[in-house]
Amino acid sequence: MSARADHHVALRVTDLERAIRFYEEALGGRLVAAPIMREGPYIEEVFGPGAVVRVCHVAFAANALELWQFLAPVVPIPPQEQSAVGIMHFAVTVDDVPATLARVEAAGGKARFPVKSIGGDSPGRFVYCEDPDGHVFELLSVDHPETVRIIVAGNPDAVVTP
Amino acid sequence: MSARLDHHVALRTADIDAATRFWTQALAGTVATPPALRSGGYFDQLFGPGAQVKISYISFAAGAIELFEFAEPRADVPRSSQTEDGMMHFGVTVPDVPAALARVEAAGGRRRLPVNRVGGRDEAPRFVYCEDPEGHVFELMEMTRDETVEQILTTLALLDEAEER
Numbered sequence: 001m002s003a004r005a006d007h008h009v010a011l012r013v014t015d016l017e018r019a020i021r022f023y024e025e026a027l028g029g030r031l032v033a034a035p036i037m038r039e040g041p042y043i044e045e046v047f048g049p050g051a052v053v054r055v056c057h058v059a060f061a062a063n064a065l066e067l068w069q070f071l072a073p074v075v076p077i078p079p080q081e082q083s084a085v086g087i088m089h090f091a092v093t094v095d096d097v098p099a100t101l102a103r104v105e106a107a108g109g110k111a112r113f114p115v116k117s118i119g120g121d122s123p124g125r126f127v128y129c130e131d132p133d134g135h136v137f138e139l140l141s142v143d144h145p146e147t148v149r150i151i152v153a154g155n156p157d158a159v160v161t162p
Numbered sequence: 163m164s165a166r167l168d169h170h171v172a173l174r175t176a177d178i179d180a181a182t183r184f185w186t187q188a189l190a191g192t193v194a195t196p197p198a199l200r201s202g203g204y205f206d207q208l209f210g211p212g213a214q215v216k217i218s219y220i221s222f223a224a225g226a227i228e229l230f231e232f233a234e235p236r237a238d239v240p241r242s243s244q245t246e247d248g249m250m251h252f253g254v255t256v257p258d259v260p261a262a263l264a265r266v267e268a269a270g271g272r273r274r275l276p277v278n279r280v281g282g283r284d285e286a287p288r289f290v291y292c293e294d295p296e297g298h299v300f301e302l303m304e305m306t307r308d309e310t311v312e313q314i315l316t317t318l319a320l321l322d323e324a325e326e327r
Contacts, residue, residue, distance in 0.1 A: 002189065002190040002191060002192065002221075002222050002223040003189040003190060003191075003222050003223060003254045003255065003256045003262065003302075004222060004223045004224040004225060004254065004256075004306075005168075005171065005189070005191075005222040005224065005226065005227060005252065005254050006167075006222075006224040006225035006307075007252070007253030007254055007255045007301070007303055007307050007310070008252065008253040009171060009249070009253070010249070010250035010251045010252065010253070010301075011248065011249060012245075012247065012248055012249075012250055027164070027165040027167075028164035028165055029165075030164065032311045033311050033314050036318060042278070046244070046274075046275060046291065047244055047245055048245060051245065057310075057311055057314070059164075059307065059308075059311075060164045060165050060166060060167045061164040061165060061166045062166040062167060063166065063167035063168040063225065063307070064167070064307045065167065066253070068250065070245060075245060075246050077248045078246070078247070078248055080249070082174075082208070082209055082230075083174070083209050083213065083235050083237060084237045084240075085174065085240070085247075085248070086173065086174055086239050086240050086242055086247070086249075086296070086297065086298055087171065087172070087173055087242070087247070087249035087251075087252070087298060088172035088173065088230060088249075089171075089172045089249075090167060090170070090171050090172070090249070090252075091167075091169035091170045091171070091172070091228070092165045092166065092167050092169060093166040093168070093169045094166075100165065113204075113207045113208070116204050116207075120203055128208065133248065134248065135248055135249060138169070138172075139165075140169055143166070143169065144168075144169050144170060144194075144219075144221065144225075144226045145194075145221075147169070147219075148194045148195055148219055148221070151195050151219070152195060155195075157198035157199075158195040158196065158198045159196075160193050160194070160195065160196055161196070
């Protein structure tokens with residue numbers, strides 16, 4: 001059976017309260033587990049000796065963010081250069097990309113480039129954004145199956161051959 | 163309206179064919195679009211002038227992974243460090259964690275920790291942090307997101323009770 005890859009995405013942030021506010025205001029997220037401090041043997045097994053973290057969960061219409069603020073060790077959040085990082089971005093389906101982008105900007109985020117059409121000329125819109133910590137997320141006006149249909153329609157190479 | 167965060171998670175890989183094999187074998191993903199080389203047009207704006215990248219999409223029962231192998235610019239894929247990365251990991255719901263872990267290991271991945279139960283309670287669902295062959299971290303859990311939140315709240319209530327005694 002195929003797994004469900006929609007449990008959560010984990011982001012490291014510098015200020016947990018600021019990050020919660022951003023994802024509530026920008027994307028309509030809902031705080032479902034409030035920030036708690038975690039330390040001790042299990043946390044040290046996961047994150048290394050001396051690790052102290054605050055963690056919370058913000059839920060959406062589908063999927064969730066797990067937000068982590070490390071009190072120790074304290075390491076700056078690295079820039080999210082898409083061609084240099086390992087996990088590049090996460091992607092979000094919204095009703096209206098320009099309207100959501102306006103909310104992202106009002107909440108302290110920004111677009112990395114102007115809104116575009118998927119495949120260059122389809123009705124599907126997308127844009128890469130950054131949250132206040134620089135984490136990259138993609139807004140799309142179509143869901144994943146529709147995105148795949150658009151890509152396949154425009155690219156003979158993208159047709160799956162059995 | 164709340165947004166849907168289940169469109170995809172994007173991973174950069176050094177070998178898109180090997181990564182496509184891993185995610186289809188380990189978590190029974192389906193290749194929705196096979197690796198195809200893309201450049202020009204808006205890819206220069208997405209990834210910088212001259213970018214050339216192979217992209218594939220792997221679909222799951224819910225959510226998807228978008229795999230990127232950059233032909234240009236080239237940079238090693240860094241092994242994930244949970245205390246240093248920005249994006250730490252992503253979570254995956256499976257019916258049986260040890261069975262899913264066995265498939266992950268057979269496909270060339272590994273676990274970072276022993277399988278644990280939430281809050282260390284005997285009856286709680288199991289979870290484990292894993293790595294794919296390139297070191298991207300993902301978490302296997304035999305519970306949904308909502309069930310996980312319930313488990314966390316139960317764990318915290320038990321901790322509070324223990325403190326009061």
